[in-house]
Amino acid sequence: MAHKFKLGQRVRRTRTHQTDERFGFGEVGEIVRLMPDDTTGEPSYRMRSGSAERAVRESEISLAS
Template identity: 55%
Template sequence: MSHKFKLGQNVRQLGITYAGNKSSVVDGLFEVVRLMPDDRSGEPCYRIKSTSCERAAREGELVLAS
């Protein structure tokens, strides 16, 4: 599959919960910093970065920021 988002685009990662002291829903603004190979299911992946963290995300977890 080809990647929907491009380097430098701003995206939001919606509805992702993380375990820890408290579970929370993340709705964060990120910049696409790297296009990664498709995962095992064939879905494109990205490396995304915010002011506070950097992480990997699948294309289905992201929407273009307005």
């Protein structure tokens, strides 16, 4: 699958069944790396927010306004 987001874009973590407030729900950050699709075929990314960096799936983020 092709990646929907590009390097440098600002994104927000959205609520999914796997996220909650303790782990960055609503967090805004920047895409710093496009990663290979995960085992389900969904594109993945590295997202940086402040000094923290985390792996996220495409379904867990949306474009920040």
